[in-house]
Amino acid sequence: MVVRKRSFIKKVLFWFLIAVVVIFVAYPFVYMVSVSFRYDSDAFDPGLIPDNPTITQYAQLLGLQESIRQQMSQEEQQLMKLLESLPEDQRELVFKNIQAQRKRESFPFLRWFGNSLILAGASALTSVLIGIFGAYSFSRIWFPGRNLIQRGVLLVYLVGGVILSVPIYDIFVRLGLTNSSGASLFSLYIIYVIQTLPVSLYMLGNYFRTIPESIEEAALIDGSTRMGTIMKIIIPLSMPAIITVFIYAFMIGWNEYLFASIFIRPFPGAYTLSVGLREVFFSEHAVWAKMMAASVLTAVPVIVLFMSVEKYLTAGLTAGGVKE
Amino acid sequence: MTSIKELSPLKKKEALFGWKLISPSVILIGLFILYPVFYNIYLSFFDVSLTPGVSNKFVGLENYQRLLTDPIFWESFGITLLFVLITVVGSILVGLIVALLMNKEFPGRGIVRALILFPYVAPVISTVFAWQYVLMPLNGPLTMTLSKIGLMNITTDLINDPNNAFLVVSFYSIWKNFPFIYLMILSRLQSIPLDYYEAADIDGANGWQKFRHITLPELYYVIGSLVLLRGIWNFYKFEEVYLLSKEARTLPIYLYEKAFIGLPELGVAAAISTVLFIVMIFLISLYVKKVLKW
Numbered sequence: 001m002v003v004r005k006r007s008f009i010k011k012v013l014f015w016f017l018i019a020v021v022v023i024f025v026a027y028p029f030v031y032m033v034s035v036s037f038r039y040d041s042d043a044f045d046p047g048l049i050p051d052n053p054t055i056t057q058y059a060q061l062l063g064l065q066e067s068i069r070q071q072m073s074q075e076e077q078q079l080m081k082l083l084e085s086l087p088e089d090q091r092e093l094v095f096k097n098i099q100a101q102r103k104r105e106s107f108p109f110l111r112w113f114g115n116s117l118i119l120a121g122a123s124a125l126t127s128v129l130i131g132i133f134g135a136y137s138f139s140r141i142w143f144p145g146r147n148l149i150q151r152g153v154l155l156v157y158l159v160g161g162v163i164l165s166v167p168i169y170d171i172f173v174r175l176g177l178t179n180s181s182g183a184s185l186f187s188l189y190i191i192y193v194i195q196t197l198p199v200s201l202y203m204l205g206n207y208f209r210t211i212p213e214s215i216e217e218a219a220l221i222d223g224s225t226r227m228g229t230i231m232k233i234i235i236p237l238s239m240p241a242i243i244t245v246f247i248y249a250f251m252i253g254w255n256e257y258l259f260a261s262i263f264i265r266p267f268p269g270a271y272t273l274s275v276g277l278r279e280v281f282f283s284e285h286a287v288w289a290k291m292m293a294a295s296v297l298t299a300v301p302v303i304v305l306f307m308s309v310e311k312y313l314t315a316g317l318t319a320g321g322v323k324e
Numbered sequence: 325m326t327s328i329k330e331l332s333p334l335k336k337k338e339a340l341f342g343w344k345l346i347s348p349s350v351i352l353i354g355l356f357i358l359y360p361v362f363y364n365i366y367l368s369f370f371d372v373s374l375t376p377g378v379s380n381k382f383v384g385l386e387n388y389q390r391l392l393t394d395p396i397f398w399e400s401f402g403i404t405l406l407f408v409l410i411t412v413v414g415s416i417l418v419g420l421i422v423a424l425l426m427n428k429e430f431p432g433r434g435i436v437r438a439l440i441l442f443p444y445v446a447p448v449i450s451t452v453f454a455w456q457y458v459l460m461p462l463n464g465p466l467t468m469t470l471s472k473i474g475l476m477n478i479t480t481d482l483i484n485d486p487n488n489a490f491l492v493v494s495f496y497s498i499w500k501n502f503p504f505i506y507l508m509i510l511s512r513l514q515s516i517p518l519d520y521y522e523a524a525d526i527d528g529a530n531g532w533q534k535f536r537h538i539t540l541p542e543l544y545y546v547i548g549s550l551v552l553l554r555g556i557w558n559f560y561k562f563e564e565v566y567l568l569s570k571e572a573r574t575l576p577i578y579l580y581e582k583a584f585i586g587l588p589e590l591g592v593a594a595a596i597s598t599v600l601f602i603v604m605i606f607l608i609s610l611y612v613k614k615v616l617k618w
Contacts, residue, residue: 014425014428014430017421017425018425018430018436021422021425021436021440022436022439024499025439025440025442025443025499026439026442027458027466028451028454028455028457028458029442029446029451029454031454031457031458031465032450032453032454032457035457043457044460044463044464046465046468130348130349130352131349133345133346133348133349134345134346134348134349134350136345137342137343137345137346138342138346141338141339141341141342141345142335142338142339142342143338143339143340143342143343144339146342149346149350152353154616155608156353156357156358158553158556158557158604158608158611159357159361159601159604160357160560161560161561161562161576162560162562162576162579162580162597162600163361163364163560163597163600163601163604164356164357164360164361164364164597165579165580165583165584165597166364166367166579166583166590166593166594166597167359167360167361167363167364167367167594167597168356168360169583169584169590170363170367170372170374170590171360171363173374174374190356191356193352194352194353194356194357197349197352197353198353198357201349226338226341251445251447254447255447255448255449255563256563257448257449257562257563257566257567258562258563258566258580261584262584273447273449274447274448274449274563274567277449277453278449278567281453288457291453291457292453292454292457294453295449295450295451295453295454296450298447298449298450299446299447299450299451302445302446302447303442303445303446306441306445307438307441310438310441
């Protein structure tokens with residue numbers, strides 16, 4: 001009897017702890033999703049289920065619906081009527097001003113989303129491609145200096161981010177790679193490749209070592225070249241690891257704010273999600289519902305990517321820790 | 325070590341091929357990681373100017389002198405150490421407890437496991453907005469709950485109050501990073517042979533004794549490396565701190581504001597980088613000696 005009672009208490013305690021963990025983890029996400037289905041004016045209504053649920057925030061962000069800000073206000077329309085009585089050149093000037101004003105106030109979410117997608121995607125792809133060959137080299141082929149390189153990879157894997165921001169900014173300014181939005185985006189591409197390359201090398205190297213060498217040796221004896229075995233044996237066998245590493249590298253680029261804020265601040269057209277959303281957050285008030293909808297849309301791609309490879313995640317991570 | 329000349333032609337060809345494959349990585353890392361590290365030390369001795377035509381002025385140790393006599397620097401340094409301490413201890417404790425819980429079979433475990441990864445994989449910018457929303461003074465839901473149970477005043481802006489912003493940021497960092505630690509510990513837990521526990525059962529050990537004498541020693545190595553890895557990474561953590569609250573004033577934020585906000589003082593910022601770098605080298609050599617045992 002005593003034993004059963006104790007195990008009952010244990011069971012209750014266990015489920016209580018599980019509930020605490022679930023609440024701890026899910027708490028901000030639940031509010032994020034709940035608020036994203038409200039109007040901006042209802043953002044702080046109590047409770048989780050919105051009284052007037054709406055998908056207008058998503059529709060506006062995805063460009064399916066014009067936001068109030070984009071619709072011309074009454075005053076603007078009256079102003080336009082007034083304009084018609086002005087001489088040609090003056091009319092042009094005032095009109096341009098109004099347009100510029102409206103452009104500044106709009107929230108080009110899709111454009112930022114696209115910028116982030118291209119930047120994070122291209123840099124992750126480049127880094128994984130360079131990483132595959134590099135990692136294969138030091139995990140499989142003996143050459144003088146191999147030990148040094150293996151250890152060096154581990155060390156640069158630990159350095160990064162803010163420590164390098166000053167010299168890298170200085171170097172890119174002197175190279176003239178910060179003058180236009182195109183040049184700045186290119187600089188960011190290079191920087192993201194650099195930031196993710198040590199991760200790719202390290203994780204892929206660890207994974208390649210787990211593939212038995214005998215598989216390759218058989219192919220080599222049959223006359224296949226090293227390059228041939230990489231393409232036909234190593235890459236297909238490592239696909240889960242390669243995809244996991246790609247997603248990690250993608251996440252690093254998708255999250256990056258430090259360098260993005262330094263390089264593209266002067267070029268609104270080139271904003272990435274983290275820079276753009278932060279700018280909107282600080283320049284406008286009471287747009288909580290819209291910010292939450294934008295947060296959900298920013299989080300969905302990476303969460304979906306990660307969940308699709310969840311079963312490889314542990315293996316990838318424990319292959320030696322993962323950098324952020 | 326064998327030199328390249330003593331190798332057979334075939335081996336030589338292999339070695340050359342190996343070098344060819346690794347060279348793009350070596351060149352990129354050399355140009356954009358190793359060179360900047362040294363260039364940064366060089367810059368820290370100059371009054372750096374990015375205006376074309378105006379060259380850098382050598383100032384010797386002046387940047388360091390200004391830095392080391394700046395009370396804000398020492399305050400940031402202290403905050404950074406506290407931040408690292410709190411987040412390392414906190415995230416390892418939470419990660420360990422959650423890993424022990426998830427190591428048991430229970431209905432719905434798959435869903436809970438997937439859910440636990442959310443904070444880690446969701447982008448910093450999204451989760452930061454969500455925490456800012458729940459912690460809004462007056463009507464943020466978490467603010468209201470905490471003030472109802474008397475833990476805080478409803479009008480306090482926890483996130484933007486310079487006195488405790490770094491505590492909120494530490495809490496956020498624990499929330500964001502514990503899943504990583506949980507995953508690493510869990511995979512180690514699952515590789516502990518079950519016979520150990522069976523043998524302990526026969527000897528009549530209780531749950532705590534089993535944890536203390538079997539589980540903990542098995543986890544010793546993985547926890548040790550996690551402490552150092554998290555310590556190193558959190559020492560120069562920027563995004564998670566800055567995006568949640570600029571008021572947290574850790575060293576990376578201090579550096580960022582010196583270098584890129586307002587009147588840029590790149591020379592001083594380079595000196596801060598160098599200091600960060602020296603502390604990092606110290607932490608890394610600890611990692612290498614104690615964990616990797618090179």
